[in-house]
Amino acid sequence: MGFLREAGDYVSLMIETFKRPDKGRVFRRQLIIDFHALGVDSIGIVVFISLFTGGIIAMQMAYNIDNPLVPLYLVGYTTKQMMILEISPTIMSLILAGKVGSSIASEIGTMRVTEQIDALKVMGINPANYLILPKITAAMLFFPVLVVFSISVGLAGGLLAVIITGSVTPTDFIDGLRAWWQPFDIFYALIKTVVFAFIIASVSGYKGYTVQGGSVEVGRASTKAVVASSILIIIFDLILTQMLLT
Amino acid sequence: MIEVKDISKSFGEQKVLKNISTKFEKGKTNLIIGQSGSGKTVLMKCCIGLFDVDEGEINFDTRCFSGLKEKDKKETRKEMGVLFQGGALFDSFTVEENIMFPLNMFTKQTFEEKLNRVNDVLSHVNLVNANSKFPAELSGGMIKRVAIARAIAMNPMYLFCDEPNSGLDPKTAEVIDELISELTHKFDMTTVINTHDMNSVLQIGQKIAFINKGELWWEGDNKDILKTDNKELNEFVFATELTRRIKR
Numbered sequence: 001m002g003f004l005r006e007a008g009d010y011v012s013l014m015i016e017t018f019k020r021p022d023k024g025r026v027f028r029r030q031l032i033i034d035f036h037a038l039g040v041d042s043i044g045i046v047v048f049i050s051l052f053t054g055g056i057i058a059m060q061m062a063y064n065i066d067n068p069l070v071p072l073y074l075v076g077y078t079t080k081q082m083m084i085l086e087i088s089p090t091i092m093s094l095i096l097a098g099k100v101g102s103s104i105a106s107e108i109g110t111m112r113v114t115e116q117i118d119a120l121k122v123m124g125i126n127p128a129n130y131l132i133l134p135k136i137t138a139a140m141l142f143f144p145v146l147v148v149f150s151i152s153v154g155l156a157g158g159l160l161a162v163i164i165t166g167s168v169t170p171t172d173f174i175d176g177l178r179a180w181w182q183p184f185d186i187f188y189a190l191i192k193t194v195v196f197a198f199i200i201a202s203v204s205g206y207k208g209y210t211v212q213g214g215s216v217e218v219g220r221a222s223t224k225a226v227v228a229s230s231i232l233i234i235i236f237d238l239i240l241t242q243m244l245l246t
Numbered sequence: 247m248i249e250v251k252d253i254s255k256s257f258g259e260q261k262v263l264k265n266i267s268t269k270f271e272k273g274k275t276n277l278i279i280g281q282s283g284s285g286k287t288v289l290m291k292c293c294i295g296l297f298d299v300d301e302g303e304i305n306f307d308t309r310c311f312s313g314l315k316e317k318d319k320k321e322t323r324k325e326m327g328v329l330f331q332g333g334a335l336f337d338s339f340t341v342e343e344n345i346m347f348p349l350n351m352f353t354k355q356t357f358e359e360k361l362n363r364v365n366d367v368l369s370h371v372n373l374v375n376a377n378s379k380f381p382a383e384l385s386g387g388m389i390k391r392v393a394i395a396r397a398i399a400m401n402p403m404y405l406f407c408d409e410p411n412s413g414l415d416p417k418t419a420e421v422i423d424e425l426i427s428e429l430t431h432k433f434d435m436t437t438v439i440n441t442h443d444m445n446s447v448l449q450i451g452q453k454i455a456f457i458n459k460g461e462l463w464w465e466g467d468n469k470d471i472l473k474t475d476n477k478e479l480n481e482f483v484f485a486t487e488l489t490r491r492i493k494r
Contacts, residue, residue, distance in 0.1 A: 023351055110337075119334040122294050122406075123348050124323035 010206050016128040017136070017205070030134040038100050038135060038201075039142030043149065045099060046092055050083075050150040053091070054157030057082050062167035075168045076176020079158040081185070088150040089189040090237050093196035096143065097229040101204040104135055105225035108208030109218035117209070132205035136198060143197035144190045151189070188244050195240060199232045247272045248293060248404060248436055253302030253312070255288055262288045264460045265302070272436045275427050275450045279442060280457035281482060287408065289457060290440045294328055294406050295319050306404065324352055327397030327435075329407040329426075333389040335381040335396070341368075342377035345396045352400065367395040371425060387418035391425070398429060405430065405437040411446060419443065423450050444489050447471065456482070 021027035061075040108131055111117050120127040155177060162168040207225035211217050248270040255263040262285045270276035280286040291297045293304055295311065304312040311322050335344050342364050349360045368374060371391040381389060390410060397405060407426060411419035427450040430437040439446065447454060451468035456479050464479045471483060484490045 026350055114332055114337075115330040115334040116336055118296055119328065119330055119336075121296065122323055122326060122328045123351065124320040125351055 009210065010203075013128055013132075013206050013209060014202060016126060017132045017202070019126060019129050021129055021133065022125055026130075027134060030130070031138055034134045034138035035142055037103070038138050039146060042096060042099060042146060045095065046146050046150050047153050049095060050088065050092070050154040051157035051160075053087055054079060054083055054154030055161030057087070057154075058158035058161045058173070059165060059167065062162065062165070072168045072172040073176035073179060075162065076158070076173035077179045078176070079173075080155060080177050083151050083154040083158075084185045084189050088147045088154060089192040089196065090233065092147055092150045093143070093193060093200065093233050094230055096146070097196075097200045097204075097233060098226050100139065101200045101225045101229045102222040104201060104204035105208040105222040106218055108132070108205055109211035109221045110215075112209060112211045113214055113218060128205075128209060132202070132209065135205060136201040139197040139201040140194050143200075144193045147189060147193045148186075151186075188240075191244065192237065192240050195236055196233050199236065200229045203229045203232060247307055248438065249305040250289070250293065251303045251305065253289075253292060253299045253304065255285075255292055255297060255300050262460050263292070263299075266457070266460075266462045267302075268455045268462055268465060270436055270438050271453055273431060273434045274437070274452040275430050276436070276438045276453040276455070277447060277451045278438065278440045278455050278457060279447055279482070280463075281442065284457045285460040286440050286457045290406060290408055290438065293438065294326060295323065324400060325403045327400065327402035327405045329390070329393050329397050329405070329410055331409045331412055333381070333393040335389060335392055337381055339380075340377065341373075341379050341381075341384070341392050344381070344392060345399050348396065348400050363399060364395075367399050368392075370398065370429065371395045386413050387415075387422065390414065390418075390422050394422075394425065394429070398433070401433065403435060405435045407437065407439045407441075409440055409442075411441065411443045416445065420445065420449070426450070444483060444486070447483065458482075 058075055058079045061078045062072075065072065065074055108117075111131070117127045117131070120130060159170060159173055162173045163170055204225035207221045207228065208218075211221045250266055250268050250270075252265050252267050253263055254261065254265055266289060278286045278289055288297060292299050292312070299312050302312070303310050306322055306325070309322060311319065314322070336347065339347065342361070345364045345367060346360050349355060349363060353360070355363070364377070365374075368376065371394050373388060373391045373395065376384070376388065376392070381392070384392065405426070410422050410426060414422065423446050426437060426439065429435070439450075441447065448468050448471075451471065454464075454466055454468065454471060455462060456464040456476075458478050464474065464476045466474065471479070474480065
């Protein structure tokens with residue numbers, strides 16, 4: 001029953017959130033702030049993790065493909081496929097759920113417990129629309145950019161790793177990157193990312209918006225936002241994979 | 247004028263407000279007083295529409311506010327200014343941006359016009375050269391002043407103040423009281439103040455409603471309150487040695 005009530009509250013909040021903004025200019029200003037806070041500020045961590053992940057995958061593939069009958073360009077191919085299909089969209093989204101999700105929940109939660117949301121409401125402003133909609137929009141527009149960035153950096157990391165370790169020649173690795181190229185794979189990764197971005201921003205916004213109490217509850221809401229977003233990302237990963245790849 | 251008519255409000259099994267009726271008069275500082283947990287904050291939150299009443303109605307002049315749907319409350323809300331207990335200033339905005347916020351949302355004024363209005367209301371609350379400061383850089387008294395400035399930026403007809411003196415030293419509390427009283431008379435607003443500060447009651451209580459156990463127990467002004475023989479009110483108002491001396 002608790003889950004159903006919470007699901008109902010979440011849907012109600014989303015209905016409030018997806019109303020027309022009170023003032024377009026104010027919404028656009030807030031959107032730019034959120035682009036920066038949720039997207040641009042995440043570039044560093046995305047680059048760092050993607051670079052190392054790409055390198056590690058390439059090294060592990062080279063280690064596993066230790067058979068003269070298996071062509072070495074498969075190292076590049078499998079690194080590419082793993083980065084595009086799973087690592088960049090899903091693992092990066094899980095990392096962003098931790099970084100961005102907790103930030104959204106704690107920001108909105110603090111506004112709730114310090115009556116800033118009440119202040120918005122008594123001014124005649126729709127607080128859910130003003131606070132959550134720009135964050136959802138920013139996440140859904142910018143996370144795909146981050147994921148494309150992550151794929152590129154991850155593949156560069158793989159190339160760098162094979163050059164440094166000498167396990168595969170750069171030519172073989174690049175041949176693998178070019179092999180069996182399917183544009184739909186990128187489309188699949190971007191679709192997943194947009195869905196995950198919505199989950200992260202909306203679930204975290206909901207957790208922050210519905211905080212009751214003080215600073216301890218804000219911390220709890222932040223943790224719950226990350227846990228709930230991560231679980232939903234994994235569930236929707238399975239659903240979307242079934243829908244799009246089979 | 248704000249008229250509260252037979253309102254009741256419950257949270258689950260607990261009945262917090264029981265058939266309360268009163269009037270908050272225009273151009274006066276109307277005080278709601280009562281012990282912690284008596285229901286005065288709930289009464290104020292019902293008045294500003296943060297809680298829906300279970301029974302009864304709240305009328306802003308001729309308009310029944312409590313009966314309106316959320317989207318229809320918007321117009322009346324534009325005529326309200328609310329000073330929250332902690333100020334409720336937006337942390338990420340400067341003082342200027344905080345005060346300009348309702349003007350950005352609801353007016354088509356140019357930036358210069360809005361800036362003039364910001365400086366005008368800041369001068370009303372005796373706060374100058376604070377435009378670029380963030381709330382974290384302000385003292386408790388300054389936060390209240392900025393919050394008052396934001397509350398009056400849209401020229402409200404109704405001003406609500408929730409515990410305006412909480413967390414302030416006696417001198418600053420007195421200044422805030424005087425400021426609210428002065429603004430009320432200057433702009434002829436209907437001001438409703440939620441407080442349990444006895445200095446405020448005696449200084450600016452032009453109309454006082456005493457709430458006890460969710461019921462309206464007594465009404466009067468700051469002169470009547472010294473003469474009343476209402477037992478519960480006397481126990482509340484003259485709970486300290488200082489107030490007992492004032493009465494004597």
